[in-house]
Amino acid sequence: MSKPTPLSGFPEWLPPQRAIEQYVVDRIRSTFELYGFAPLETRAVEPLDQLLRKGETSKEVYVLRRLQAAAEDASDESLGLHFDLTVPFARYVLENAGKLTFPFRRYQIQKVWRGERPQEGRYREFLQADIDIVDRDTLPFHYEAEIPLVIGDALSALPIPKVRIQVNNRKVCEGFYRGLGLTDPEAALRAVDKLDKIGPDKVAELLTETAGATESQAKACLRLAEISAPDTSFESAVRALGVEHPLLDEGLAELVLVMQAAAEHAPGLCVAELKIARGLDYYTGTVYETQLVGFERFGSICSGGRYDNLASAGNERFPGVGISIGVSRLLGLLFGADALSVSRPVPTCVLVALPTDEQRAACDRTAAVLRRRGIATEVSPSAAKYGKQIRFAERRGIPYVWFPGSDGAQDTVKDIRSGTQIDADPMTWTPPAADLRQQITRP
Amino acid sequence: MSKPTPLSGFPEWLPPQRAIEQYVVDRIRSTFELYGFAPLETRAVEPLDQLLRKGETSKEVYVLRRLQAAAEDASDESLGLHFDLTVPFARYVLENAGKLTFPFRRYQIQKVWRGERPQEGRYREFLQADIDIVDRDTLPFHYEAEIPLVIGDALSALPIPKVRIQVNNRKVCEGFYRGLGLTDPEAALRAVDKLDKIGPDKVAELLTETAGATESQAKACLRLAEISAPDTSFESAVRALGVEHPLLDEGLAELVLVMQAAAEHAPGLCVAELKIARGLDYYTGTVYETQLVGFERFGSICSGGRYDNLASAGNERFPGVGISIGVSRLLGLLFGADALSVSRPVPTCVLVALPTDEQRAACDRTAAVLRRRGIATEVSPSAAKYGKQIRFAERRGIPYVWFPGSDGAQDTVKDIRSGTQIDADPMTWTPPAADLRQQITRP
Numbered sequence: 029m030s031k032p033t034p035l036s037g038f039p040e041w042l043p044p045q046r047a048i049e050q051y052v053v054d055r056i057r058s059t060f061e062l063y064g065f066a067p068l069e070t071r072a073v074e075p076l077d078q079l080l081r082k083g084e085t086s087k088e089v090y091v092l093r094r095l096q097a098a099a100e101d102a103s104d105e106s107l108g109l110h111f112d113l114t115v116p117f118a119r120y121v122l123e124n125a126g127k128l129t130f131p132f133r134r135y136q137i138q139k140v141w142r143g144e145r146p147q148e149g150r151y152r153e154f155l156q157a158d159i160d161i162v163d164r165d166t167l168p169f170h171y172e173a174e175i176p177l178v179i180g181d182a183l184s185a186l187p188i189p190k191v192r193i194q195v196n197n198r199k200v201c202e203g204f205y206r207g208l209g210l211t212d213p214e215a216a217l218r219a220v221d222k223l224d225k226i227g228p229d230k231v232a233e234l235l236t237e238t239a240g241a242t243e244s245q246a247k248a249c250l251r252l253a254e255i256s257a258p259d260t261s262f263e264s265a266v267r268a269l270g271v272e273h274p275l276l277d278e279g280l281a282e283l284v285l286v287m288q289a290a291a292e293h294a295p296g297l298c299v300a301e302l303k304i305a306r307g308l309d310y311y312t313g314t315v316y317e318t319q320l321v322g323f324e325r326f327g328s329i330c331s332g333g334r335y336d337n338l339a340s341a342g343n344e345r346f347p348g349v350g351i352s353i354g355v356s357r358l359l360g361l362l363f364g365a366d367a368l369s370v371s372r373p374v375p376t377c378v379l380v381a382l383p384t385d386e387q388r389a390a391c392d393r394t395a396a397v398l399r400r401r402g403i404a405t406e407v408s409p410s411a412a413k414y415g416k417q418i419r420f421a422e423r424r425g426i427p428y429v430w431f432p433g434s435d436g437a438q439d440t441v442k443d444i445r446s447g448t449q450i451d452a453d454p455m456t457w458t459p460p461a462a463d464l465r466q467q468i469t470r471p
Numbered sequence: 472m473s474k475p476t477p478l479s480g481f482p483e484w485l486p487p488q489r490a491i492e493q494y495v496v497d498r499i500r501s502t503f504e505l506y507g508f509a510p511l512e513t514r515a516v517e518p519l520d521q522l523l524r525k526g527e528t529s530k531e532v533y534v535l536r537r538l539q540a541a542a543e544d545a546s547d548e549s550l551g552l553h554f555d556l557t558v559p560f561a562r563y564v565l566e567n568a569g570k571l572t573f574p575f576r577r578y579q580i581q582k583v584w585r586g587e588r589p590q591e592g593r594y595r596e597f598l599q600a601d602i603d604i605v606d607r608d609t610l611p612f613h614y615e616a617e618i619p620l621v622i623g624d625a626l627s628a629l630p631i632p633k634v635r636i637q638v639n640n641r642k643v644c645e646g647f648y649r650g651l652g653l654t655d656p657e658a659a660l661r662a663v664d665k666l667d668k669i670g671p672d673k674v675a676e677l678l679t680e681t682a683g684a685t686e687s688q689a690k691a692c693l694r695l696a697e698i699s700a701p702d703t704s705f706e707s708a709v710r711a712l713g714v715e716h717p718l719l720d721e722g723l724a725e726l727v728l729v730m731q732a733a734a735e736h737a738p739g740l741c742v743a744e745l746k747i748a749r750g751l752d753y754y755t756g757t758v759y760e761t762q763l764v765g766f767e768r769f770g771s772i773c774s775g776g777r778y779d780n781l782a783s784a785g786n787e788r789f790p791g792v793g794i795s796i797g798v799s800r801l802l803g804l805l806f807g808a809d810a811l812s813v814s815r816p817v818p819t820c821v822l823v824a825l826p827t828d829e830q831r832a833a834c835d836r837t838a839a840v841l842r843r844r845g846i847a848t849e850v851s852p853s854a855a856k857y858g859k860q861i862r863f864a865e866r867r868g869i870p871y872v873w874f875p876g877s878d879g880a881q882d883t884v885k886d887i888r889s890g891t892q893i894d895a896d897p898m899t900w901t902p903p904a905a906d907l908r909q910q911i912t913r914p
Contacts, residue, residue: 034566038516046511064817068486071482075475089538092533108538119475128486129816133849139515289835341474392735399505406506406576409611
């Protein structure tokens with residue numbers, strides 16, 4: 029076999045990066061569980077008609093085909109890989125509604141696949157970490173205020189730059205547009221959603237062309253989108269534009285509550301950013317995007333919102349609120365910026381040196397004692413000269429080498445970074461907490 | 472959308488089962504890391520020619536096709552989903568050999584896909600947990616003795632039936648067959664591999680037909696396959712058959728060492744079972760299969776062995792030893808036998824009751840304090856009557872309900888299983904260790 033080359037869009041990490049990813053996923057999971065979200069996984073495939081239900085062919089679905097499908101068995105013929113975790117979750121909720129307890133809180137951390145053109149931070153296979161709270165028929169509003177707190181806790185527990193969650197409320201936009209007299213608020217929203225990409229002049233044109241706005245209506249839409257506040261002062265800024273509509277009132281009241289909850293729980297976490305629209309028609313209340321402070325150019329690394337209809341079957345309807353952390357995207361960008369590092373590439377804390385091949389059983393015993401006490405340990409691959417064994421530990425990044433005492437003498441352990449060597453008993457010796465496990469840090 | 476139905480062969484767990492799976496994977500990982508295996512993940516797809524390299528079309532590879540591939544971009548046209556974790560690992564090692572430190576110890580816990588006919592414990596999408604140790608050019612034998620110890624520790628840490636690892640050594644079989652005068656030892660091995668399926672008479676016929684054995688040679692092969700020992704006594708049993716060959720000597724010496732290491736580390740874990748062949752030509756030394764005691768009918772839930780050539784490019788060769796736990800298979804079978812249960816379906820330990828809607832902020836503060844102390848907490852969805860809020864906790868399986876004290880009185884916490892209610896401060900109250908997290912047990 030000739031040396032293989034990477035596949036564009038299918039990132040694979042080297043062991044140190046994978047250690048960081050594993051750590052990040054573990055911390056995220058742990059925060060999600062502290063908030064009572066239960067772990068869930070769905071299969072990687074969905075029926076093609078489900079994947080294409082909303083006409084989302086732009087996600088470039090990967091379709092499966094069996095290499096040797098028997099003619100009589102076409103069961104796999106119409107399956108595709110999921111392109112997000114929302115479509116499978118909706119299907120799962122419908123399929124298992126009778127066995128779930130509502131409001132149902134679940135987290136789901138899985139790979140998804142999209143056959144898009146690969147570029148920086150945009151992959152064909154990537155890891156997402158989603159939380160959603162869904163209920164039957166109605167979902168209390170307060171869950172919309174809870175989601176940013178979960179994400180704030182999850183991301184601030186990581187050694188990554190500070191995050192800023194940008195929140196808005198669809199009702200504010202829709203109420204405002206309707207109050208202005210626009211009759212197609214969704215078209216207006218789609219135009220405003222392009223603000224960062226095409227600038228205000230082009231958005232004004234789009235508003236006129238696609239949402240039937242007059243020049244002054246377009247200007248008002250743009251003034252709304254300019255409003256940004258780290259507190260509840262956005263409310264008076266909106267009021268000052270002089271537009272009135274009951275839906276606007278409702279949206280403003282909700283956005284105030286979200287901002288108040290965030291201010292109490294995590295000052296500085298949230299900012300009300302009235303240009304945030306989110307592409308999909310799907311959302312009906314609060315919407316979220318998340319920036320890394322200092323890395324705003326990366327775009328949103330965590331987005332979501334409130335929806336009224338995750339899924340429905342017959343008379344049943346499942347409203348909910350959810351958000352998705354783009355784990356691969358976040359890590360790929362931070363790796364690219366050399367913004368994360370790991371103290372050592374391997375989990376191993378101790379290498380037990382091997383004086384002679386005959387002593388392997390005894391060295392294995394020492395290793396077993398250390399492992400039972402939670403200390404990751406390997407035994408040296410061979411009874412080479414000690415200098416060579418120490419270099420082996422150095423090359424792997426293992427901080428401690430354990431030397432069995434000869435002729436009944438006490439064992440010793442050497443910190444090969446400092447050279448300090450002390451007497452030690454595997455039953456009692458404990459490394460400093462910082463050395464016990466791999467540490468993830470910002471360089 | 473009408474109610475969706477499950478896809479045969481693509482198992483999905485309900486939240487309690489998923490909690491068990493998560494726990495099992497975490498424990499396995501933690502043992503692997505204690506032995507110094509580094510986490511690794513590879514992409515889900517491989518070039519089709521890699522997947523079909525060994526003519527393994529019987530694995531029923533799933534091929535990918537993009538729904539809307541641009542004519543000029545055929546880059547995804549020849550990709551398939553991996554059917555195991557060995558093919559991707561071999562490719563990864565070749566691709567990154569210059570950046571890895573050898574011997575390279577990695578674990579990899581990922582889904583794999585095979586379009587086989589689904590049946591009990593056999594899926595089209597399933598989770599595997601693999602470890603491998605690979606080196607450049609040569610790999611010391613002692614790693615073959617280490618693998619069963621890792622698996623013994625990993626599986627005995629789980630609340631599953633006791634496991635028994637069946638070990639054999641390919642050199643014993645090949646040396647024995649050659650010593651007998653058989654010239655196609657691989658054909659003989661393939662015949663003996665069918666022993667449990669088709670019985671000794673049919674195997675004898677096969678040996679005659681496909682491996683050119685005489686009746687007495689076939690009988691000798693069967694007598695070798697009958698040998699089974701919980702200790703090193705298999706050696707004299709083999710010697711008693713009177714066959715001699717240098718490769719047989721080498722194999723017996725190695726198998727003795729594997730059994731001795733296992734007996735010292737974990738008495739009763741391993742049994743020398745000379746009928747164990749493993750299907751693939753790939754293996755060259757020790758081979759492993761693993762049974763659940765009392766559930767032998769499940770077949771092997773963890774298999775692997777020593778191989779001389781994981782991958783090679785030019786002059787480079789990567790020998791190694793590895794083993795794979797069939798996690799989905801193991802869990803599917805145990806779930807089917809009702810052999811595993813979880814203390815509660817959700818991570819949540821405490822539900823903070825809500826006296827009035829106005830007190831939600833205060834209740835959120837209590838929840839935040841408990842979470843900061845590692846106690847998974849939710850706040851009640853609504854300020855319903857306390858009876859209803861308690862029933863909500865009961866339905867979700869949450870063991871404790873926290874009642875905010877009114878008018879400056881002390882908060883209380885109630886164990887809703889026993890009814891015991893005590894004064895409590897969120898800064899200091901701690902649940903019993905058994906209630907802090909979900910407990911996985913055998914019923």
